Amino acid sequence: MPKTITDLHVKKIAQMIRNWPVEHALDWNAVCLGAQGILGWDNPPTRQALDKKIAIKISYKSKKEHLKLEKQKLVDMPRPRSTLDAMKKITRLQAENDELKAELTKMAEMANRLIYNATIAGLTRERLMAPLPTIREPQARRARTHK
CATH class of the missing domain: 1.20.5 (Single alpha-helices involved in coiled-coils or other helix-helix interfaces)
Structure with missing residues (x-):
């Protein structure tokens, strides 16, 4: 029986990505490992399988952009002298x-x-x-x- 990713799974995975902690790097490997727990599979899904789902793809790109902007804010922030x-x-x-x-x-x-x-x-x-x-x-x- 082939494994399928339902709409409910897609929503939960997209939510997981939106709630991704800033202190952890966001990459497809980490998302796949996180999705494995949501899906209840023995092996993590492939990046390609998750990337096919529009909501997951949009959440990933949006969160990546948000993390990039947050990192830039920290770089631009003036540092105290001591x-x-x-x-x-x-x-x-x-x-x-x-x-x-x-x-x-x-x-x-x-x-x-x-x-x-x-x-x-x-x-x-x-x-x-x-x-x-x-x-x-x-x-x-x-x-x-x-x-």
Whole structure:
């Protein structure tokens, strides 16, 4: 009985490729070995068998391009002059991150309070979540009033 790769297998293999960890090299051999577990086969499928499946091929090319761009970002990133400079930057960014988290928590509490009070006042959730009105440009208003 010939081994077939079903649509479900294709989706799972494509998902595996999309979730491929950045720290591991992505090549067809590794994909074939990963696909072997998904397919439940004794031997890994061939590169050609996987490459015939459009979703797998597109996922592979897309992930390869993404990994290439990520690697380029790391190369282009400015390096600190010393370990001390790097530690100072990390400390500063952690403090900034903590401040932003605290601010976000306060804003979430305020939003919850406003929603609660508005609900008590009789406003529905739909009314509260209605989009803001658009502001028309002054020229449009002038043109409309002169007609």
